[in-house]
Amino acid sequence: MLLLANPRRNAFNCAGVWRKRLSTINNTKINHEDCDIVIVGGGPAGLALAAALGSSPSLRRNLSITLVEGGDLKKAEGWAPIPGSFSNRVSSLTNTSQTFLKSPSIQNCIYHILLTSTTGIGVWGHIDEARTCGIDEMQVWDGISGARIAFSASELNLEKPELGMARLTENFNLQRGLLRRLKDLPEVRLLQQTKVKSIVQDVEEHRQWPLVYLENDRVLRARLLIGADGFNSPVRAYANIPSFGWSYDTQAIVATMTHPPRGAFEGPNTTAYQRFLPTGPIAFLPLSPTASSLVWSTKPQLAAALLACEPPVLASMINAAFRLPELSVRYLHTRILEAQLSGTPITPSEIQQEISWREQSHSIDQHSIYASANAAATIGMPLEGSEAVPPLVTTLQPGTVASFPLRLNHAEAYIGEGLGARTALVGDAAHTVHPLAGQGLNMGLGDVESLARCIENAFLLGGDIGSHTALLPYAQDRYLENHILMATIDKLHKIYSTDLQPIVWARSVGLEVLNELDSLKAAIMLTAGSRTDDAQRTSATAWNVVAKGVETLVAAADASKILAGGLQNLLSSNLQRLLNTEGAPGQQKRV
């Protein structure tokens, strides 16, 4: 009752009208501003969420929405790439993600008012589509056995095969598009180059609302605080949400590769390639007829050695990694490592010599598609079966070679409770995955779509959008789906990064026998986002198929024990906990 004696307050505050009130913290008077939604983080997930919330007329007119980003968004906003050059950070956007980024479509609105769909946030029109590249076909093969699956958009029974299976998009292109879209939505406030210093609870007024302290000494009090703040999420720390996971002892080397266009008989450069080597997968992702993006996951030591090489050496190593038998790839890796240790880095001609010897020892003809030592000799020649490997890389675009550590990380909950109430996590703040399935950002966009819909539904029913009840459908919608997907990606990584004979055997048998209904294929199908009315259920099912497929594979080799560590832990404790909390309200308290 004491609270009722508080100073008089203004009535309803509308969007954009910020009420300033005084509260005392550490005996210093602090002006705080009340916000309905504060998003921390202006990465792709945070910006997409801001655009999604802003795209809902009822939310943008009635709620105050603020995004806080520590970095300088002007860099993305004013991004003006030289034609023909490409940024090294690219993501494959599934059709589901693309649909979400497009204009609102009435088709997707379900008749019932409660289910008003927020699908379509009007961003795609602001993306330079000419710089994106649709993937029509995918070639995936096992580095040791050579077992291979190939499939194309046309056989996947996609609703719109012309869209391809996915679309390669530079992250900058997406971010710039999101920022342009946000320009149309002035109700959504962007505070950039403003770091969040700390987040504390408003104990002063017994409200338990988060107070967000900014670098410039402003303080925002949030009805709902959303962490889109990446892997080291400060919001997750404030909400006291533990996360589990591990580092993969793997670095991903990225680079923009240039190569000659495909020959007339080969079709366009719209095929993505991925070869699973025991050290990790290497992927070739097309961007234009003459440029493609590299994501090469490998051991940190080797990554460091490769990065230290002259660019032509790295280019040769990339070509070899897609072509030579695994034994020789391993030999070349040893050579690179030794040369680096001895302080005499290998030269471009030396590596070409090495590759040439390896080709000879495997009797690879210099005109074969598997030959790369003498690239000049093969380039432009129509070779039989050349679609089986990517085009030969000639150069690496200067300044694009970089590497990132890879890890798996999953928050134990997506919404805070107790002292960390009124919080939600999206994107990498909630989950980080291995890039082998190209799903990280797509999962983040899936979160954003679901959370925006959840907030809108709660708002339209007069709910308190920061309350546990309002946010629970978001967690229910996303947690399990992401979890299954992450477990699958992790399993795939573990299975393919071993050269233990029984598993390799199972792998090859699995890949060949299951060619039609293969697990990986189902995975890619999801990646492709074959969209139905019930896209989410479809994708969950697809991943279930993947998980089952992989499990069968492992059972066949009787090697489940090797994998047990990662997966069993993932599924047993956390899934169980999740099912307990979300499924049975009687046991909701977490211990």
Added chain:
Amino acid sequence: MSILRHSARRFVRALHTSNATVNADEIAHFSRLSSQWWDHQGEFSFLHKMNPVRVQFIRDKLLEIAREENDDLDIQPTHVLRDLDVLDVGCGGGLLSESVARLGARTHGVDASESNISIAKVHASADPKLSPPSPFLSYEHTSAESLLTSPKRYDVVCSMEVLEHVDNPASFLSTCATLVKPGGHLFLSTISRTPLAYALTIFLAEDVLRKVSSGTHTYSKFIKPNELIEFFQNYRDPKVRGLIYNPLLARWHLAARDAWGGTDCNYLFWVRKPALESGDGSAAS
């Protein structure tokens, strides 16, 4: 059919026999619980989860009628409650009142338990959009009967999960109906008196799972949908809609219209008061 009719008539008669609408024991019981009211994951998590569905029922009913009467399909769901006078009888901790107020209705919540009203006020004061002197939300510790002495009448009167706790439902229902303006709406939610309701709300929720404190419900007080319909027989076209709990999703949803068995447990009830009134506003004659 005749058995149903018979029991309904007997029930209506039973309603008239006791005088006090509010049972003292039950008030004491709920006061003890009211501090936990706003714990979204506590004993009342069921109510918290049920609340959006009730709001949906109210909002969509009003929307349907507004669209029909104004012949305008563009009326937005968020607009229908704006500037209406809404009375929430037995508002408890203010679950429904807060939601309705956020949708722009001038909402008055009343409860016979003083501590419930305190909890509701304290909670609303923590929300910058609802804290006093918000024109959208006010609370009062009083009974519905006491409001009859004031001339104030409401566009919408709601009473959620209250009916099954009152001792004299007939007089309670008449009171609620009187407080509705002519042409206004009465929304109720309660539990039906069926074996299913008994099994779910008393045996399972109270005795087995202990989700709800023992003694929260008394089976004999549960009222069946057709008993309500019969009570409001002088009003046109009352509507009943079941509320169904999905334990897998931990979510409530509205049963499909006319779903078989849909109203066997929790259900919502809506009736509209005739625009031109004859008599004293008491529905049961």
